[in-house]
Amino acid sequence: MKNSLVIIAGVAVLGVVGVSVFVLSQNPASSPNSAVDQTMMDDENMMGGDETMTHSDSDSRYVEYSKSALDSSSGKRRVLFFYANWCPTCRPADISFRENESRIPEDVVLIRVNYNDSDTDNEEKDLAQKYGVTYQHTYVQVDSLGNEVFKWNGGQIDELLNNIR
Structure with a gap:
């Protein structure tokens, strides 16, 4: 009888430990260093991209937003790409636009x-509020007065070329 109680207690302890390990492995945010690790990964992923992003070159076709970049391009067809640095579909699109x-x-x-x-x-x-953008990876083509011409979601270089008006 005593042996069976020891076995049952041992199985119960192993069960609790097993469940705890499983739960902790499924939630990486519970790790004290996970926020630091994620920040470092984000910084490493973004470093190469932002260093080469053109800010205001008038001949550039892919530029980072600034009021002056938007205003100085009013004589061209302008497409706003609403991008988030954490977005898994925005990053490949950003690379596609840079490479193409x-x-x-x-x-x-x-x-x-x-x-x-x-x-x-x-x-x-x-x-984003002006054009009713509710999530990242949204594209809005605007005319010279800033009025919306066309809006779509998702895609890379080929979708951009197919959707611009």
């Missing part, structure tokens, strides 16, 4: 607007 910038027509400027991420400023939040 020469495929973007000369009369088109694609403007990367930060959306709902650590880099988003108030002007970018206002743009």
Whole structure:
């Protein structure tokens, strides 16, 4: 009888330990270093991209948002790309646009607007609200007066080329 109680207690302890290990392995946020690790990964992933992002070169076809970049491109077809640095579909699109910038027509400027991420400023939040953008990876083509021409979600260089008006 005593042996069976020891066995039952041992099985119960092993069960509790097993469940605890499983739960902890499924929730990486519970690790004290996970936030630091994620921040470091994000910084490493973004370093190469942002260093090469063109800010205001008038000949560039893919630029980072600024009021001056938006205003100076009013004579061209402008597409706002609402991008989030944490978005798993935005990152490949960003790479696609960088690698294929020469495929973007000369009369088109694609403007990367930060959306709902650590880099988003108030002007970018206002743009998202103005055009009714409710999630990242949204594209909005605007005319010279800033009026919406066409809006779509998702895609990379080929979808951009197919959707611009």
